[in-house]
Amino acid sequence: MGIQVIVKTGSASEIASVLGTIATDCEIFPIDEANWGVSIPTKLIDAVGEKSIRVALDKLVHFDLWAGSWKMPLQV
Numbered sequence: 192m193g194i195q196v197i198v199k200t201g202s203a204s205e206i207a208s209v210l211g212t213i214a215t216d217c218e219i220f221p222i223d224e225a226n227w228g229v230s231i232p233t234k235l236i237d238a239v240g241e242k243s244i245r246v247a248l249d250k251l252v253h254f255d256l257w258a259g260s261w262k263m264p265l266q267v
Contacts, residue, residue, distance in 0.1 A: 194231040194244060197254040203227055209250050213239055229253075 198206050206227055207214035218230040231244060249265045 192257075193233045194229075194236065194241070194248075195256040196229050196248060197222060197256070198227045198229055198248075199225055199252040199254075200227060201225060206251065209247050210244075211247070213244070 200206060201224070203219045203221070206219055206229060210217060210229075213231075213235060216232070216235050218228070220228045222228050236244060249262065252261065252263055254261050
């Protein structure tokens with residue numbers, strides 16, 4: 192199963208920068224001025240590992256559609 196999230200940010204470039212090289216294989220689309228949808232396919236998760244994707248997403252304010260909750264960036 193893929194990962195579907197809503198990211199609270201003003202631009203797709205911030206999402207792409209956090210996801211790095213895998214961003215081109217994800218679907219990133221605008222929802223409104225401050226929110227972007229991100230769909231990460233299962234085959235990409237299988238190729239790079241779910242943990243590495245979650246670590247990247249944890250740098251952004253995002254709503255995990257499967258978990259049904261907002262996630263705030265982790266503070267280090």
